[in-house]
Amino acid sequence: MTLRTLQCQHPQVLARHRRALAGAPKGCHSAGTQQDGNMAETAGGRKDGEGRGGIVLRDVWLDRGGSPLFRGLSLDLPERRIGLVGSNGSGKSSLLRLLNGLLVPDRGRLTVAGLDAARDRRDLPTRVGFVFQNVDHQILFPTVGEEIAFGLVEHGLDRKAARAEAERLLAAHGCAGWAGRAVDALSEGQKQLVCILAALAPDPAILVMDEPLASLDLANRRALLARIERLPQQVLMASHDLDLIAGFDRILWLEAGAVKADGPPDAVLPAYRAHEETRARTLGDLS
Numbered sequence: 001m002t003l004r005t006l007q008c009q010h011p012q013v014l015a016r017h018r019r020a021l022a023g024a025p026k027g028c029h030s031a032g033t034q035q036d037g038n039m040a041e042t043a044g045g046r047k048d049g050e051g052r053g054g055i056v057l058r059d060v061w062l063d064r065g066g067s068p069l070f071r072g073l074s075l076d077l078p079e080r081r082i083g084l085v086g087s088n089g090s091g092k093s094s095l096l097r098l099l100n101g102l103l104v105p106d107r108g109r110l111t112v113a114g115l116d117a118a119r120d121r122r123d124l125p126t127r128v129g130f131v132f133q134n135v136d137h138q139i140l141f142p143t144v145g146e147e148i149a150f151g152l153v154e155h156g157l158d159r160k161a162a163r164a165e166a167e168r169l170l171a172a173h174g175c176a177g178w179a180g181r182a183v184d185a186l187s188e189g190q191k192q193l194v195c196i197l198a199a200l201a202p203d204p205a206i207l208v209m210d211e212p213l214a215s216l217d218l219a220n221r222r223a224l225l226a227r228i229e230r231l232p233q234q235v236l237m238a239s240h241d242l243d244l245i246a247g248f249d250r251i252l253w254l255e256a257g258a259v260k261a262d263g264p265p266d267a268v269l270p271a272y273r274a275h276e277e278t279r280a281r282t283l284g285d286l287s
């Protein structure tokens with residue numbers, strides 16, 4: 001079954017996003033990296049960045065907690081696999097939350113998978129799958145099957161078909177028979193896995209992941225990473241585990257809401273690692 005062919009009969013925002021949107025506050029310039037015309041081709045022959053995916057920020061401003069965080073951020077993000085690094089509080093989660101409408105820019109323009117993030121805010125979650133840092137911010141339903149089927153129903157599948165698709169997805173990830181399991185009885189890592197599968201189920205154009213694999217064991221982490229590498233979706237992942245994103249196409253390093261460095265992993269990650277080691281020494285000296 002391909003959901004890509006389904007017309008979304010229910011363009012309203014998914015309930016988990018509705019809930020988050022209800023409480024969401026309203027919403028550095030970096031040298032925007034231009035598309036290099038050398039984007040990877042997906043299994044379907046589509047080039048990411050010009051098809052379902054693609055993220056463009058133009059002079060985006062955002063205050064958080066009364067202080068300016070992003071001050072004229074401009075970026076072109078067409079690559080298939082983009083890693084986001086930065087110290088605590090640098091703005092990674094805020095940037096990811098702009099992408100699915102949980103935050104809106106105070107000023108400037110943001111386009112995500114062809115949608116204007118301000119004008120089409122309520123439609124964003126239909127194109128952007130979001131995996132939260134904290135599973136408790138994501139999981140709504142008592143059972144695994146219901147959690148995964150939910151997004152499919154919102155996209156127009158009837159409940160029976162959605163349940164069957166959820167079971168198929170679980171089986172494809174080595175979790176056959178999980179559909180009836182109580183989410184509360186799962187370990188944190190198992191919950192993370194369910195959240196990732198729930199985000200993937202409606203076949204979004206872009207998968208945005210905020211520290212998504214922190215609780216997974218080595219086998220599940222490797223399996224999920226391999227799966228992520230094969231996904232047709234554009235993936236944007238914030239991670240403090242630099243090994244996870246070392247094979248990505250591009251790394252954005254944010255500090256205090258501005259782009260500190262931006263480029264391939266072998267250029268950005270060693271510099272970021274050195275910066276963090278210096279910080280660790282400084283913090284150690286202070287303690």
Ligand SMILES: Nc1ncnc2c1ncn2[C@@H]1O[C@H](COP(=O)(O)OP(=O)(O)OP(=O)(O)O)[C@@H](O)[C@H]1O
Nearest residue numbers: 064065066069086087088089090091092093094095
């Ligand atoms: N709900 C909120 N209300 C007000 N300010 C917030 C809120 N969430 C984050 N901030 C502020 O926005 C800034 C960026 O936070 P953000 O969560 O985007 O950082 P981050 O890079 O994801 O951090 P971490 O690595 O710790 O997850 C921080 O200064 C933070 O204090």
